[in-house]
Amino acid sequence: MTIHQSEPQLMQDELEIVRAREAERGLAVPSARMPRPRLRAEAPPTPQPVPRPVPLPVPPVAGHRFLIYKQDPSVAELGARITFVPSVVLNGPADARIITDLPGVTPVAKGVNGDFVFTPNSPQFDAAHTFAVVRETLSMYERINGGNPIPFAWNVGGNTDRITVKPHAGQGANAFYSRTGKSLNFLSFVPQNQTQTLFTCRSLDIVSHETGHSVLDGLKPGWLAGGNPPQTGGLHEAFGDLSAVFLALAQADQAEAVVALSRANLHDRSFLPELAEQFGKALGMPFGLRNADNDLKLSQVSNEVHAISQVFTGAIYDILADIYVFELNRQRKTKDLAVILMEVADGLAHLLFQAILAAPATKATFVDVANKMLQVSASRHDPPIYRTFIRNRFAVREITLSPTPMRELMAGRMTMTDPEYTEDGRDVTEVQVHDEHSASLRAEQDRSMCCGTMQMPEYLVIDPERLAQRGDLTDEDILRHEMDELHRAFTK
Numbered sequence: 411m412t413i414h415q416s417e418p419q420l421m422q423d424e425l426e427i428v429r430a431r432e433a434e435r436g437l438a439v440p441s442a443r444m445p446r447p448r449l450r451a452e453a454p455p456t457p458q459p460v461p462r463p464v465p466l467p468v469p470p471v472a473g474h475r476f477l478i479y480k481q482d483p484s485v486a487e488l489g490a491r492i493t494f495v496p497s498v499v500l501n502g503p504a505d506a507r508i509i510t511d512l513p514g515v516t517p518v519a520k521g522v523n524g525d526f527v528f529t530p531n532s533p534q535f536d537a538a539h540t541f542a543v544v545r546e547t548l549s550m551y552e553r554i555n556g557g558n559p560i561p562f563a564w565n566v567g568g569n570t571d572r573i574t575v576k577p578h579a580g581q582g583a584n585a586f587y588s589r590t591g592k593s594l595n596f597l598s599f600v601p602q603n604q605t606q607t608l609f610t611c612r613s614l615d616i617v618s619h620e621t622g623h624s625v626l627d628g629l630k631p632g633w634l635a636g637g638n639p640p641q642t643g644g645l646h647e648a649f650g651d652l653s654a655v656f657l658a659l660a661q662a663d664q665a666e667a668v669v670a671l672s673r674a675n676l677h678d679r680s681f682l683p684e685l686a687e688q689f690g691k692a693l694g695m696p697f698g699l700r701n702a703d704n705d706l707k708l709s710q711v712s713n714e715v716h717a718i719s720q721v722f723t724g725a726i727y728d729i730l731a732d733i734y735v736f737e738l739n740r741q742r743k744t745k746d747l748a749v750i751l752m753e754v755a756d757g758l759a760h761l762l763f764q765a766i767l768a769a770p771a772t773k774a775t776f777v778d779v780a781n782k783m784l785q786v787s788a789s790r791h792d793p794p795i796y797r798t799f800i801r802n803r804f805a806v807r808e809i810t811l812s813p814t815p816m817r818e819l820m821a822g823r824m825t826m827t828d829p830e831y832t833e834d835g836r837d838v839t840e841v842q843v844h845d846e847h848s849a850s851l852r853a854e855q856d857r858s859m860c861c862g863t864m865q866m867p868e869y870l871v872i873d874p875e876r877l878a879q880r881g882d883l884t885d886e887d888i889l890r891h892e893m894d895e896l897h898r899a900f901t902k
């Protein structure tokens with residue numbers, strides 16, 4: 411592979427333009443931390459070939475650099491940075507699974523170096539940024555899936571249709587995944603008392619949240635239906651939010667920033683648990699649109715799906731923080747703290763993914779996923795204290811009953827360093843539901859506060875069993891109930 415001699419200069423020029431424009435707008439594009447491209451072209455500029463006794467190995471990875479916001483425009487600690495997408499991406503951007511659609515702008519052509527580096531907040535940047543974050547989220551789940559592709563809900567019977575990413579899908583303070591449209595849609599709006607438009611596509615959290623919906627709809631196509639218990643809807647919203655947390659911790663610069671900002675305490679304040687920061691601030695919410703580091707219990711949330719989701723997200727976030735404390739104690743003298751955090755998050759993401767795969771195809775509840783997490787954790791030989799963390803955190807949230815009194819946890823005296831710790835010596839892998847009469851299990855789903863995905867009408871009217879069959883959704887599917895009623899009325 412040869413690289414054009416003038417590439418470093420071209421790249422620097424692009425970055426200087428980016429910095430100048432951002433400085434004008436008061437946005438920080440960190441220059442000291444912006445990784446300078448290290449290219450072989452940095453060798454002395456001599457036309458003579460340099461004798462090399464041993465050939466260099468050719469890099470085996472084809473890919474492209476993208477400029478993206480690593481959290482969103484308001485998280486200045488990370489700003490806009492280049493990221494490497496290690497797969498073939500065509501002009502669009504488009505690849506085998508994803509295509510970008512921004513009328514009048516796409517297909518966006520790669521730069522001379524094959525990179526998608528554009529001035530932040532330009533339409534080309536929005537297309538490239540959104541594609542890159544969708545790609546990185548999908549790639550993260552493919553890695554977790556053993557390197558195997560994850561079908562979208564319509565990828566059955568040899569269908570390989572891609573998902574269409576629409577960075578400027580219209581006006582509104584929302585974003586949504588649509589199975590019927592085979593698309594991810596990101597809207598924009600002018601927040602109250604402000605003049606600048608806020609684009610949801612520029613938030614890594616929002617883009618990975620919506621991509622998470624599309625991934626989970628591929629894995630568990632029955633879960634989106636409104637006919638499921640509210641907790642099933644809560645699992646969908648939580649999976650979206652947790653996709654954003656896990657994607658952040660799959661990236662070394664983000665993990666290092668979390669460790670530094672929080673002093674390696676995940677319950678200290680950082681951008682990690684704060685989801686959709688810019689969006690939240692625009693709505694007057696200082697901790698982001700949602701906060702994964704919350705203390706909500708099931709008894710506090712009734713049947714409102716978005717609130718219910720935060721109970722599950724909060725439990726998983728607490729488990730992440732607990733395992734991190736345990737592994738810090740065990741490994742910090744031999745391993746970097748950010749590396750430990752990335753490994754802990756990766757391990758927990760695998761555990762949650764496997765538990766979801768093993769959960770029921772429809773009507774899945776939090777206790778179903780909790781029990782599968784306990785069983786998968788035992789089968790992969792995690793230390794027993796991992797299961798103690800899982801049991802405790804779901805019990806504190808009033809999702810499950812605890813087999814122990816949890817006295818040491820509630821007194822703040824729980825041992826965090828003994829891998830065998832269970833409180834009473836029993837490593838239980840099946841726990842019971844806390845309250846089977848909870849509205850979160852019994853009532854109709856109230857999706858009024860959810861993201862746009864959960865408000866799509868097709869998911870509310872189609873039976874969970876029909877949705878669980880995968881494949882295309884037709885207008886006939888969506889209108890079936892109404893057509894049946896009309897048929898009965900007209901044949902009287």
Ligand SMILES: [Zn+2]
Nearest residue numbers: 647650861863
């Ligand atoms: Zn959502």
